[in-house]
Amino acid sequence: QQNKAWSGRFNEPVAELVKRYTASVGFDQRLAEFDIQGSLAHARMLGAQGIISVEDVAAIEHGLGEILQEIQSGAFEWLLDLEDVHLNIEKRLTDKIGDAGKRLHTGRSRNDQVATDVRLWLRSVTDDVIAGIRKLQLSIVDLAEEHADTIMPGFTHLQVAQPVTFGHHLLAYFEMLQRDAARFADARKRINRLPLGAAALAGTSYPINREMVAKELGFDGVCENSLDAVSDRDFAIEFTAAAALVMTHLSRFSEELILWSSPRFAFIDIADRFCTGSSIMPQKKNPDVPELVRGKTGRVNGHLVALLTLMKGQPLAYNKDNQEDKEPLFDTADTILVTLEIYADMLRGIKVNKTNMRQAALEGFATATDLADYLVKKGTPFRDAHEAVALAVKHAVGKGCDLADLSLEELRQFSAKIDDDIYGVLTLEGSIASRNHIGGTAPEQVRAAVGRARKSLV
Numbered sequence: 001q002q003n004k005a006w007s008g009r010f011n012e013p014v015a016e017l018v019k020r021y022t023a024s025v026g027f028d029q030r031l032a033e034f035d036i037q038g039s040l041a042h043a044r045m046l047g048a049q050g051i052i053s054v055e056d057v058a059a060i061e062h063g064l065g066e067i068l069q070e071i072q073s074g075a076f077e078w079l080l081d082l083e084d085v086h087l088n089i090e091k092r093l094t095d096k097i098g099d100a101g102k103r104l105h106t107g108r109s110r111n112d113q114v115a116t117d118v119r120l121w122l123r124s125v126t127d128d129v130i131a132g133i134r135k136l137q138l139s140i141v142d143l144a145e146e147h148a149d150t151i152m153p154g155f156t157h158l159q160v161a162q163p164v165t166f167g168h169h170l171l172a173y174f175e176m177l178q179r180d181a182a183r184f185a186d187a188r189k190r191i192n193r194l195p196l197g198a199a200a201l202a203g204t205s206y207p208i209n210r211e212m213v214a215k216e217l218g219f220d221g222v223c224e225n226s227l228d229a230v231s232d233r234d235f236a237i238e239f240t241a242a243a244a245l246v247m248t249h250l251s252r253f254s255e256e257l258i259l260w261s262s263p264r265f266a267f268i269d270i271a272d273r274f275c276t277g278s279s280i281m282p283q284k285k286n287p288d289v290p291e292l293v294r295g296k297t298g299r300v301n302g303h304l305v306a307l308l309t310l311m312k313g314q315p316l317a318y319n320k321d322n323q324e325d326k327e328p329l330f331d332t333a334d335t336i337l338v339t340l341e342i343y344a345d346m347l348r349g350i351k352v353n354k355t356n357m358r359q360a361a362l363e364g365f366a367t368a369t370d371l372a373d374y375l376v377k378k379g380t381p382f383r384d385a386h387e388a389v390a391l392a393v394k395h396a397v398g399k400g401c402d403l404a405d406l407s408l409e410e411l412r413q414f415s416a417k418i419d420d421d422i423y424g425v426l427t428l429e430g431s432i433a434s435r436n437h438i439g440g441t442a443p444e445q446v447r448a449a450v451g452r453a454r455k456s457l458v
């Protein structure tokens with residue numbers, strides 16, 4: 001069967017293998033609902049401008065309505081011979097309503113049609129992604145509030161650095177996701193422009209009304225250059241870049257959940273329903289979900305590179321290369337949406353072992369900086385204080401104990417300025433409470449940050 005939409009000028013049918021190679025209906029049928037929305041708006045505009053008759057518009061509306069139902073119920077028969085979602089729907093419409101169906105494509109090309117479909121679809125996905133980020137942020141804030149006072153070691157170089165609260169640590173991810181949500185909201189502004197009217201590349205000679213179509217489809221405006229409208233996919237690249245950053249943030253978070261749930265750390269326990277066992281080692285409970293999030297980050301990063309590479313060598317205007325934008329973009333959307341959902345649930349199922357967190361903070365000289373700051377407050381220059389404390393740490397390492405286990409006499413070997421009020425400074429609680437400024441780890445600040453975070457989510 002020949003593709004009647006364009007086979008007029010051909011002398012032989014397209015090779016079977018080529019048909020399969022060039023067809024996109026296997027994956028672009030997910031744009032169907034948006035393709036119909038776009039066609040309805042286009043047809044109504046053609047009618048309003050007197051380009052087609054009101055009877056034709058009514059027939060098109062009726063026919064497309066039926067087709068939408070057929071698609072939604074699964075009754076619609078997608079044909080590879082009809083190449084893509086657009087030609088499948090148009091052919092079905094013509095079978096149903098005859099000549100009126102053949103008039104739908106007046107002043108339109110699949111080039112501006114597909115760009116419109118993708119933008120409509122992506123706008124809706126972007127809204128879902130932002131909602132998914134918000135839901136995850138709420139999980140984070142709830143957990144952070146519960147652990148505003150829970151002490152754990154903060155790390156640099158994965159070595160114990162200074163004590164922090166678990167709540168403070170969690171809120172770092174809240175901030176990353178806050179910027180992520182803002183990136184999607186900003187990308188949405190550029191997604192939400194109407195390509196229709198650009199036709200194949202140069203515009204159309206019919207007296208169309210693009211603003212009317214834009215308004216009906218909820219676009220903020222029209223793409224202002226027809227060549228640009230049909231050929232650039234920068235909006236899809238931006239979406240994927242924003243998604244890659246979300247995944248990258250969650251990949252870092254996952255790495256921490258994996259470490260923390262390992263028996264060596266034993267800071268947290270991930271609920272059984274988010275883990276799996278081993279078929280050979282009966283004792284195992286593996287953190288599969290965070291591991292897969294970390295793994296799927298590679299996949300989304302790959303899609304970003306795929307889309308950038310797809311675009312980079314294309315001359316203006318439309319080239320069939322652009323058909324290859326869909327699978328990476330669809331998979332990016334699917335991956336990020338399900339990842340956000342599963343992550344929000346997983347965080348709600350985390351059990352925290354405060355004792356182990358606290359114990360780990362006690363073990364790595366986490367309050368050494370506090371001792372140095374104490375000496376500075378008593379008049380010692382910071383560099384000298386740093387040196388004195390380093391020697392004290394060396395001494396404690398030699399004895400196999402912590403700074404707070406050294407006697408006052410021993411401590412005074414390193415600085416005569418040390419008095420017995422030092423033991424208050426060396427406690428974990430004293431250390432965190434003293435970092436009491438905006439952005440600091442003091443429990444009071446964590447609670448204030450939780451308050452601000454909640455406000456930003458409503």
Ligand code: ARG
Nearest residue numbers: 024084110111114320322323
């Ligand atoms: N399936 C095509 C795509 O995804 C639709 C546009 C085809 N246009 C064309 N001139 N062949 O880009």
